[in-house]
Amino acid sequence: MSDKDFPYSGFSSLAIHAGHQQDPNYAHLTPIYATSTFVYDDAEQGMRRFSGKEQGYIYTRWGNPTFHEAEEKIAAMESFGVTDEHGDPLILKAYLQASGMAAISTLMMSTLKAGDKILSHYSLYGGTQEQMNTLLPAFGVDAVIADLRDLTIAEDMLKKHPAIKMIYIETPANPTIQCVDIEALTLLGKQYGKVIACDNTFATPYLQQPFKYGVDFVIHSTTKFLNGHGTAIGGVFMSRDVSFMKGKAYKVYKALGGSSSPFDAFLLVNGMKTLEVRMERHCSNAEKVAALLNTHSAVASVNYNGLTSHPDHAVAKKQMRHPGAMMSFELKGGLQSGISFMNKLQLCTRTVSLGTCDTLLSHPASMTHYSVPKEQRERYGITDGLIRMSVGMENIEDILSDLEQALK
Missing domain, CATH: 3.40.640.10 (Type I PLP-dependent aspartate aminotransferase-like (Major domain))
Structure with a gap:
């Protein structure tokens, strides 16, 4: 053979x-x-x-x-x-x-x-x-x-x-x-x-x-x-x-x-070669991050398919092994809240892209979708207070701690 x-x-x-x-x-x-x-x-x-x-x-x-x-x-x-x-x-x-x-x-x-x-x-x-x-x-x-x-x-x-x-x-x-x-x-x-x-x-x-x-x-x-x-x-x-x-x-x-x-x-x-072991850690961390954000007073809503409240939860469960490591969440307070939150991050990384070992956060309205007209962005669900997050492989306690202090 x-x-x-x-x-x-x-x-x-x-x-x-x-x-x-x-x-x-x-x-x-x-x-x-x-x-x-x-x-x-x-x-x-x-x-x-x-x-x-x-x-x-x-x-x-x-x-x-x-x-x-x-x-x-x-x-x-x-x-x-x-x-x-x-x-x-x-x-x-x-x-x-x-x-x-x-x-x-x-x-x-x-x-x-x-x-x-x-x-x-x-x-x-x-x-x-x-x-x-x-x-x-x-x-x-x-x-x-x-x-x-x-x-x-x-x-x-x-x-x-x-x-x-x-x-x-x-x-x-x-x-x-x-x-x-x-x-x-x-x-x-x-x-x-x-x-x-x-x-x-x-x-x-x-x-x-x-x-x-x-x-x-x-x-x-x-x-x-x-x-x-x-x-x-x-x-x-x-x-x-x-x-x-x-x-x-x-x-x-x-x-x-x-x-x-x-x-x-x-x-x-x-x-x-390490995709499976990396994804297992990414996904495990993401579940805990989503749980924190979903109950935080500064967060208006969380887009994560692992949450039963998400409208696409059933579809994701049908075709995915796990909801994944990507999520986005809407901050109360709009554009300024998004900018303020991003500026306070200490452990997590402020950048575009995703999928790396470290946790990456971006603010689409001021970064990746800055050139898209506001009216069009909002029609697509990309609001001024939306934060996109690629949950990394750090110790989960450190990720949660950084998010909590940045959300204050």
């Missing part, structure tokens, strides 16, 4: 070993292949590589061994225990990118054309929202935004806009932590012949596997929980349609030039 065929019994074994191929020099870990190009034994081999008759590396923008391990590991995690329509283990193809936005751009450019529309929902990552609002329309692709938690509304939009080609979901969503029903939306979308794409960054493959519910594409900002240490920017997009990925998607991937770097890929590979 080869290493690749070993029947992993659990997620951590898979995360540590999947995707690894023995280096020709027998290095324990896959090396950082810091090379822009690759050489050939002779001209004929170069011809075979460029024609596709022989597998092998040509140019790092087109693929690199360090990228390959990261891609294979992420694909293995997203497909772990998932079967295809024939009951066979699901096979995925993934491409590592320089950022999550590069992955989304490659997805959009390879699947959409002028005249197509995207159906998506309120509360998206600011970069994704900006791409849908300002960049894609210039290429003739418009977004239809609706509350996709209501399937009646979703179906009405599909009927009203036959040009919709893709349903794009982000669940849990940024920064309101709204959850949409992946299975129900996918079934609905397939009835109308639509492509389904899901951003799984907040949940990670450990907590949620969208391919289990029939989606066509999954995207991650690997910068976040997958890397886990805030050391490198990255993104990945993958699909169950392997022929499409090796064909049109690969051409777009090469042409756009948004490939990763070998060093960033190396950091990602090693970060992913």
Whole structure:
């Protein structure tokens, strides 16, 4: 039995070993292949590589061994225990990118054309929202935004806009932590012949596997929980349609030039090996933080899917192993309360991004969503007093203590 065929019994074994191929020099870990190009034994081999008759590396923008391990590991995690329509283990193809936005751009450019529309929902990552609002329309692709938690509304939009080609979901969503029903939306979308794409960054493959519910594409900002240490920017997009990925998607991937770097890929590979144990601590801490915030007099409301009071609690429980480590909460007092709270933090880190070992807090109204008009922000649930929190792995007593003193 080869290493690749070993029947992993659990997620951590898979995360540590999947995707690894023995280096020709027998290095324990896959090396950082810091090379822009690759050489050939002779001209004929170069011809075979460029024609596709022989597998092998040509140019790092087109693929690199360090990228390959990261891609294979992420694909293995997203497909772990998932079967295809024939009951066979699901096979995925993934491409590592320089950022999550590069992955989304490659997805959009390879699947959409002028005249197509995207159906998506309120509360998206600011970069994704900006791409849908300002960049894609210039290429003739418009977004239809609706509350996709209501399937009646979703179906009405599909009927009203036959040009919709893709349903794009982000669940849990940024920064309101709204959850949409992946299975129900996918079934609905397939009835109308639509492509389904899901951003799984907040949940990670450990907590949620969208391919289990029939989606066509999954995207991650690997910068976040997958890397886990805030050391490198990255993104990945993958699909169950392997022929499409090796064909049109690969051409777009090469042409756009948004490939990763070998060093960033190396950091990602090693970060992913501890994903399960990190997520267990993140999630355990998050439950206790949510309990504190939910009863604090300075907090108007808490957006955390682990709370039974959250409107999307049942959906999250259905499709996630755990509600996760992300939450947001509304402070009484609006914008000034948000700024004052952020300034008082001592242990927790004031910054954008998420998924690192330390606890990160941001104030969307003055940071990530500052450029979004106030009226539009509030319609999406991003109010002046909203704080987004990525609960870290510090001792929970220290996280709670810092929050309590900052909330006074």
